Amino acid sequence: MERIIFLDRGGISVPLRAPCFPHRWTEYPDTRAAEVVERLADATVAITDQVAITAEHLAELPQLRMIAVAATGVNHVDLEACRRLGVAVSNVRNWSVSVPEHVFSLVLALRRNLLAYHEAVQGGVWQRSEGYLVQVEPMPRSLYGATLGIIGVGALGSAVAALGEAFGMEILCAERKGASEVRAGRTPFPEVLAKSDVLVLLCPLTEDSCGMIGKAELELMPRHAILINCGRGGLLDEAALAQALAEGTIAGAGLDVLAQEPPRDGSPLLDLKQPNLIVTPHVAWISDRSLATLAEQLIGNLEGFVLGHPRNLVV
Structure with a gap:
């Protein structure tokens, strides 16, 4: 069973459907840097919108298999460390009308x-x-x-x-x-x-x-x-x-x-x-239709990875 932790659910203000595979889901409105390792301690899949996941974090998370970024930009994730450790990273694309x-x-x-x-x-x-x-x-x-x-x-x-x-x-x-x-x-x-x-x-x-x-x-x-x-x-x-x-x-x-x-x-x-x-305060991406598209693509990325046909992989 996959253990999914969403580190900063507060930025995605639309419903998320449940992934179609066995899992346990935990979400937090936001996460400080000092809380990342503790909250991901038993996670196999991490979801982050803007919370940084660094090489130092990853070194303490050997069970982590995937990081699903709930945005297009991935500069807050250490991609080189993910490559080295075999952690897949996905993002969402072409979603914001x-x-x-x-x-x-x-x-x-x-x-x-x-x-x-x-x-x-x-x-x-x-x-x-x-x-x-x-x-x-x-x-x-x-x-x-x-x-x-x-x-x-x-x-x-x-x-x-x-x-x-x-x-x-x-x-x-x-x-x-x-x-x-x-x-x-x-x-x-x-x-x-x-x-x-x-x-x-x-x-x-x-x-x-x-x-x-x-x-x-x-x-x-x-x-x-x-x-x-x-x-x-x-x-x-x-x-x-x-x-x-x-x-x-x-x-x-x-x-x-x-x-x-x-x-x-x-x-x-x-x-x-x-x-x-x-x-304006980083709100260009926000609209009802854009967020609905993002939410569906995010869950689709999780399902694709877990079910063996990964999509939107960055690493």
Whole structure:
């Protein structure tokens, strides 16, 4: 009988059906690092959303056979240690229909200057106006005819591209930064930065992608451009972005992720109080339909592994 421990069930706020094999199931709303080994002491299968499982943890868990990540990103699991110890790792893929929607929520709010207009109404500016409207600078910019650059052209990037095309945007899919060759359908990384009116980051956080957008990259972008990051916070230099927004190097940014989450130690971006920056608390992935798809795929990953036809394996 499999012993399944879900370390942080609290982040998955939808029902989970029972796997179709004999098992015992225990779940916790969340788990601190110091509690991981104790809680997984007799587990054969661990489920984690965001709780880290390190090589040190794994060394004390010889009975563990599988780690099922209830998310796409797996950078909080020591994959090399799992390979060495023969622990399978799975993730969920292509499940969040809401991320592309959230990307364009941020894009439209920034391009249409919605926060400034909302503040104009809330502050009574429209009510005191002598005309029938209030115009706030900068003037809103249309998406039609604008260029959308995408860094990270997986399932989410492709969905964002499709939405961009529906708005009448020109799509540029970036080649990897520093690549010596440019694949068909891709555009060199620096060229995407220089030509994009809207630049969207959707790639995973790896050694190669960490800090890929810094001061030099931001200075390549047009001054009217906006940057959207719904990938991982570590993809960009937050201090450099804060400076670029304050100095007008770029026109705006919309972020759903930060380098530290939750940002208990603060962030240069959280100190900016201006309408050309929108930060949401890592919620782009959340919607009723997205979570239902995630839940079913997570259980399917468990069943596939235990019943001998594993799926969505990372290791």
